[in-house]
Amino acid sequence: MQSEKPYLLFPYRFMRFNEDVLLVNEAGEFIFLSEDDFARLLSYQLETNSETFLNLKSKHIVTNSDPTLPIYLLATKYRTKKSFLNDFTALHIFIVTLRCNQKCRYCQASSEDETKTEFDMDLYTAKKCVDMVFKSPSPTIKIEFQGGEPLLNFEIVKYIVQYSEKLNKIHHKRLEFVICTNLLAIDEQILRYLEGHNIWISTSLDGPKDIHDANRITRKGSGTYDIISKNIKLAKEKLGNHRVDALMVTTKNNVSQLNKVIDEYLKQGFCSIFIRTLHPFGRATKEKLGYDVETFFENYKKALTYIIQLNLDGVTISEQYATIILTKILTPFPVGFVDLQSPAGTGIGCAVYGFNGDVFVSDEARMLAKMGDHRFLMGNVRRNSYEEIFKGTVTQEAIENSCVESLPQCSECAFQVYCGADPVRNYYGQNDLIGHRPTSEFHQLNFLVIRHLMELIKENNQDIMNVFWSWITNRSIDEIKGLNRG
């Protein structure tokens, strides 16, 4: 009973943070307190006219007046943070073929030989998949073509695009397309088609030639750097710089050379990079390309420092993982990044349609099925209804077991609002959808990265904060400085 106390405490989570204590409210707003002030807060000894009290009051962690308003405001902010739940599945990944003209050492898609057309999505399945996609209540539909190499089944890609555009004349959704391609088979004609239908390209670039060619090779074993560099240039000329993006994978070959990877991205005209970890599926494990979390984190930290310095020197480049987390920490808005939300985006944020019409909660779930475990198969577009697939037990279980608000250790974690859960990875790595946080790499990595960013925010170096805000708002540092002055 708090009513006899001089003030009322509202829900918050806390964590010792160097000499101080970090407190985060239900909506992700935070404050640092000294240990002494924290002890005073808990024992109701804070002066209600002190600066600390007023700061805590502004974050809705305490109140000495009617609690209705802070509860009302907190509820509104909480609703905004969770607004990604309003729309249901927006991202639909189509595996149009398992065939690939590359055989990358870490490939999690376990691709098939170029000649094996039995692994292509056929017309009937493609139609059924698109019909299923348009049953989603989401006002935005993003169709992402993956493989294998989707350009090897480009006729089906074209069919899906055109059939979706036709259906959208009735549904009026915001329709977007992305093709994830290694660019080996791209040509002027395909680029013209992509341009005509506003299809964006997401390609793969692991770094300069020696690093890229160590992992990304053709089926005959030769490096792909020269050809893809040429084709990135061509694609950017035809589609415009902003419509061609690239992703990198960190392996033991480039983990200690991330600066070189960043330089290569700049050289190729990219202004953002996503320093991604290797997923522990498929060939990556067999080829022993991994590293431990500490190794990744130490190198990630150095790379982030390098990127921040580049920005301070006038070069525009952002790091996407940091941007996602910073947006979660510093703004009231959700990010729509399915790998870091609660509940997880499995099925409700993203669905993956296999070449044969099987629907999975994520691409990792599809990989598990390839390895013989169909635990996260939601159904098949040829046999099941939308309700059976998206409201079935597989989706429900994945959601129920990925709410950080109720997971062991996450439920008390001060970083909870900025973090998420991945039931498929938990299941694969720890044999349990809920997972075991103390030994989970997902937890270790997110904890370290969020903590590092929080440390930088706490330092409150104006130059670094300007860089962060330029990433979050997608504006130049000069514009941010102007806003600060204004």
Add this chain to the structure above:
Amino acid sequence: MKEKNKLKEEKKLIIKFDASLYDKVAVLKTCYIFQDRCHTKTETEKNSSIKVILTPKKESADLQQIENQFWDELIDQQVRYENDNLFSDIRRLIVEQAFRPVSFADLKNKIKKHAI
């Protein structure tokens, strides 16, 4: 406030404390978190004390450091446990209001009913 009865054997840390000071939930949550560095075992003893046995997973572990961390974490977990009890009604009201909003006046009445 540290209880005295710790006994360091070969790479094993035994911590005993008065069960009335800490809730079982706080003790178990602390042990759970320590599973990244130790195997943990909890036992209750006749004289209403709790015994926690921590066996480090790494040979090189510093037992003194682990013990200090354990006490710090246990106190934090106890505070969290007490906070959870204190906050449960308000938390429910916030989430309810977020997803099933009522008018400001109705929310005020709800809050009164919960005697917050």
